[in-house]
Amino acid sequence: MNKLALISLLTFVFHLVLSQSHCDIKEIFVIKKLCDISERPLVKAKDESDPVYILYSVNPVEGFNLRRDVYLRMAIFLRHLRKVKGYENSHLVLPVFHHLYHWKSQFRQSNMFWNHFFDLPSLKLFTNVLDMWEFFDIIRNEGKDYVEIGEVYKLQHFETMFENGVFVDKFEEAACTRHEYDNYHYMENYYNITEKTITCINFQGSAMLLKNILEEYKVENHKAGTSRIVLFAHAETALHEFFGDEEYWMARRSMRFNKNLQVIGNAYRADFLSSTDEKDKVQRPELWTDEKPYRGAVGGEYLCVHMRRADFLYGREQQLPSLRSIANQIKRALAELGLHKVFLSSDCSGSEFHDMRAFLRGVNLHKFKPPWEFQMQLGDGAVAIIDQIICSHARKFIGTFESTFTYRIYEEREILGFQQNMTFNTLCKRDDLIDCNRNSVWPIRY
Numbered sequence: 001m002n003k004l005a006l007i008s009l010l011t012f013v014f015h016l017v018l019s020q021s022h023c024d025i026k027e028i029f030v031i032k033k034l035c036d037i038s039e040r041p042l043v044k045a046k047d048e049s050d051p052v053y054i055l056y057s058v059n060p061v062e063g064f065n066l067r068r069d070v071y072l073r074m075a076i077f078l079r080h081l082r083k084v085k086g087y088e089n090s091h092l093v094l095p096v097f098h099h100l101y102h103w104k105s106q107f108r109q110s111n112m113f114w115n116h117f118f119d120l121p122s123l124k125l126f127t128n129v130l131d132m133w134e135f136f137d138i139i140r141n142e143g144k145d146y147v148e149i150g151e152v153y154k155l156q157h158f159e160t161m162f163e164n165g166v167f168v169d170k171f172e173e174a175a176c177t178r179h180e181y182d183n184y185h186y187m188e189n190y191y192n193i194t195e196k197t198i199t200c201i202n203f204q205g206s207a208m209l210l211k212n213i214l215e216e217y218k219v220e221n222h223k224a225g226t227s228r229i230v231l232f233a234h235a236e237t238a239l240h241e242f243f244g245d246e247e248y249w250m251a252r253r254s255m256r257f258n259k260n261l262q263v264i265g266n267a268y269r270a271d272f273l274s275s276t277d278e279k280d281k282v283q284r285p286e287l288w289t290d291e292k293p294y295r296g297a298v299g300g301e302y303l304c305v306h307m308r309r310a311d312f313l314y315g316r317e318q319q320l321p322s323l324r325s326i327a328n329q330i331k332r333a334l335a336e337l338g339l340h341k342v343f344l345s346s347d348c349s350g351s352e353f354h355d356m357r358a359f360l361r362g363v364n365l366h367k368f369k370p371p372w373e374f375q376m377q378l379g380d381g382a383v384a385i386i387d388q389i390i391c392s393h394a395r396k397f398i399g400t401f402e403s404t405f406t407y408r409i410y411e412e413r414e415i416l417g418f419q420q421n422m423t424f425n426t427l428c429k430r431d432d433l434i435d436c437n438r439n440s441v442w443p444i445r446y
C-alpha cells in the first residue's frame, strides 16, 4: 500500500471532518466527546413516571465486540421496560470504555464515550439511551456535582447452572463472590460517582429478568418523586431473551458507526479499492429505519479476510490456521472470484504481516495502518471499526472461527444486503479445506 497516498487521504478527511464540526481540534476523537452530536440530552418531558437511569458495566476483560452484544441485550431490555407501568421514563446510560486489553497502542485511551464509535442519534431511534456525558449534563442540570448510584446489583453466576438438566430463569440475593477490585474499573477516573447500596445477586436468565430485580427492591430503595439510579454490574451475565429475532436485528441495525469513521472508511474504499456504495449496490439509506429485506449487494472488487491473531494464538491451536495456510486460502478464493485485491483486517504483529506479505507475493495486498499521529487521534478502537467498515463492503468476506469481531462483520453485511455465501465464511485450519470448523449462519430478519 502507498503510505504517502494514505497520509494525504487521512489529512484530507480529517480536515473535512474538522471543518464540519463546531469545536476545536483537541476535542475531536480521543477522550473528549465528538463534536458532531446535534442532540442535547433529553430534557425531562412531562412523563408521568419518575426517571429511572439504568447504568451497566461489563467484565473488564471482555473485548469490544462482545460489549456490543451486551449493549444489544440491555437496549432490548430497556425498550421493553419502558412499556411497563412506572418505567415509561427509563433510560439506559452507556458505560464509558476504559483502555481495553486489546488496545495495544501506548497512549492513554480511557473514558471513551460511545459517540466516539457509534452514531448516537441512530441508537436513540431504537430506544432511550444516554451517553455518559449526556447523563452528567442531566445530573448537573439538577444542581448536583456528583452522581449517587442508589442501587448497585452485581450479577454473578449460580454455582450450578442446571437443575435436573433444565435451565430455569431465576435470581437470588447472595454473598458476593467476586473480588472487590473487580468493578473499580467502572469508577476509574471518576471520583464523582458514589454507590449507596451494593447487592450481590446470583442470576440466571435473560436481560428481561432484570425487571424483576428492579421490582423486588423498588419499595426499599426508591422514594417517589425522585429519580432512581441503578447500576447492573457484570451485565454480560444476563443473556438474550431471543437471539436473532426481528427485534434483535432492529437493535443491531440501529448500531451504526460514528459518521466520521464512516467517512474515513469510505474514503479509503474509494481511493485504494475503488469501492463506493453505488457501485457496490449496498443498501444504506440515511436512516436505518428505512432498511428493507434486500440481497442485491455485490461489493467492491476485493476479498476481505479477518485474520484474528494475538490472544487467539494461545489455547486455540486446534482451530487457528497458520499464516501459510491462510495465504493459500486467500489465493484460492481470489482465483475462484477472479479478483486481484485482498484487504487484510488483522490484529497481527508487524512480523506476522511481513510474513504474510512474503507468502502473498504477487497479490495486491491492502491493510489499513494509519501513521502514528492519526492512530493517536482515532485510537485503536476506531481503527478496528474502520477495518470492519472496509470488510463489510468487500465482494466476499472470510472471517475467523468464534471471533465476535468477525460476527459483527457478518451482521453488517447482512444489513448491507449481500448473498449469504459471500459473507458467512470461516478460515479453515487446513488449506485443503478438509475438516473445517465453520461459524454459524444467523441470517437477518425484518
Ligand SMILES: Nc1nc2c(ncn2[C@@H]2O[C@H](COP(=O)(O)OP(=O)(O)O)[C@@H](O)[C@H]2O)c(=O)[nH]1
Residues within 6 Å of the ligand: 062, 063, 064, 065, 066, 102, 103, 306, 307, 308, 309, 345, 346, 347, 380, 381, 383, 384, 385, 387, 402, 403, 404, 405, 406
Ligand atoms: N484493527 C483491528 N483490530 C482487531 C482485529 N481483530 C481483533 N482486533 C482487536 O482485538 C479485539 C478483539 O476482541 P473482541 O472485539 O472481543 O473480538 P474477539 O475476541 O475476536 O471475539 C478487537 O476489539 C480489536 O481491538 C482486526 O482485524 N483489526
Ligand SMILES: *[C@@H]1O[C@H](CO)[C@@H](O)[C@H](O)[C@H]1NC(C)=O
Residues within 6 Å of the ligand: 136, 137, 139, 140, 144, 145, 146, 147, 189, 190, 191, 192
Ligand atoms: C464527573 O467528573 C467528570 C470528569 O472528571 C466530569 O466530566 C463530569 O461532568 C462530572 N460529573 C458531574 C455530574 O459533575
Ligand SMILES: *[C@@H]1O[C@H](CO)[C@@H](O)[C@H](O)[C@H]1NC(C)=O
Residues within 6 Å of the ligand: 419, 420, 421, 422
Ligand atoms: C451464492 O448463492 C447464490 C444464491 O443462493 C447463487 O446464485 C450463487 O451461485 C452462489 N455463489 C457461489 C459462488 O456459490
Ligand SMILES: [Mg+2]
Residues within 6 Å of the ligand: 062, 063, 064, 066, 404
Ligand atoms: Mg473477545
